[in-house]
Amino acid sequence: MLSTLHIAGIVVALGLAALWRNKSASPHNLSFWRFLQQKSAQLAGRGLPDFAQLTGFPHPKPAHILDIAHARPRPYRPFRWTYHQNMSLKKLEPDYWLELESTYLERIAQRRKLYALHGKRIMDELPGSEAASRELMEMVVQYICLRYPKQFDYDEWTSIFRNHILGSTVNIKTVHPLVFLLENVPEDFLITQEDPETGLYTLRAAVSASGVGWNMSQKIGRPLHEIHGPIPDYKEKMAFSMDRHVTFFSKMPCNKPIQRGSWGLEIGEPLYLQMDDPDWNHRKHQNPDLPLSDIYLRVDWQTLRRLPKSRAIVFNFKALFTPVTDFRNEPFVPKLLLKILLEGKKSIMEYKGTWHIEHKVIPALREWAKEQEDKGYVPKDWQERTLDEDPFYPGWEEHYPMHT
Secondary structure (H helix, E strand, C coil), rough: CCCCEEEHHHHHHHHHHHHHHCHHHHHHHHHHHHHHHHHCCCCHHCCCCCHHHHHHCCCCCCCCCHHHHHCCCCCCCCCCCCCCCCCCEEEHHHHCCCCCCCCCHHHHHHHHHHHHHHHHHHHHECCCCCHHHHHHHHHHHHHHHHCCCEEEECCCCCCCECCCCCCCECCCCCCCHHHHHHHHHCCCCEEEEEECCCCCEEEEECCCCECCCCCCHHHCEEHHHHHCCCCCCCCHHHHHCCHHHHHHHHHHHCCCCEEEEEEEEEECCCCCEECCCCCCCCCCCCCCCCCCEEEEEEEEEEEEEECCCCCCEEEEEEEEEHHHHHHHHHCCCHHHHHHHHHHHCCCHHHCCHHHHHHHHHHHHHHHHHHHHHCCCCCCCCCCCCCCCCCCCCCHHHCCCHCCC
């Protein structure tokens, strides 16, 4: 009887023969060879699982980015009006689960430094989460190698992952999964698992280096409704009843991941900011000399998906910063955001912490909104509402061609 190793050898041999016969098809040879490597390694029990097959959610298409320093994320502007607190869930597109952009090197360096300084405030795990963490790492490895083939590759036979941006290699069979995620992917990952006694999903493992006002030591081991406790209107409008909570998460399928975004306005680009940090005091007063160029939109773009084998549910999110001065050239954005800042529910706006920059941002938005009306970019009778292009704005594709 043939062993799986023998079968894998036959697959490779047949592939080599096909390549030899079809030498003229050289542009396709490399991808075909990688396909053979993957399939033969899987047959031998060494390769990564095919997560598209396991989940029913497609693999991403390759993004042929030559230089990560010039990669730009999509311009997320998740502004809604009438503004009220809800989850605003959308279907996740296969190409945008993990999104690399020009701050990659800076963010990876920040994450490493933050972990060295703060330890379990950044990364922690509870017993029983190990399999889910490893499954998540494998899914991430497969995804980023397919989506960003010029930046990453993985050898199915040796288990070596190569990061061509950092010039590093790592054996994913021996590295700690959360450490791998911390050092290679500039996004945060929170792994939740079902409590067999309550049916509630609790936070069991995480790497999170972008918390503002919270950290992992405050959240690990807690159910989701306790994690979200301080958010205004969460209990009234967003939190599920105990029964609905259990039903939603227990029935969430692997093939329907979702996404949403939250936003705030910040001085500078604080990736990780705690209440005991001196910079937190910026939120307590309005600096009359604050340059408008120092104020940024922070968007935390979040996704939620189920892992197929462990059945854990993973939240992941990335923090993206945009100078508010960019809004001047983004149709409808100044008028819409102005409406939210002036008339948004007080408790929600206080939670977002925008007061400390409003004295600079509101006059600028008012000026830019009028300018856009005078130039004909926005009709003078336009009534503020959530844009049809939400979470983007009309015409954004012209300025971000890599995403079209």
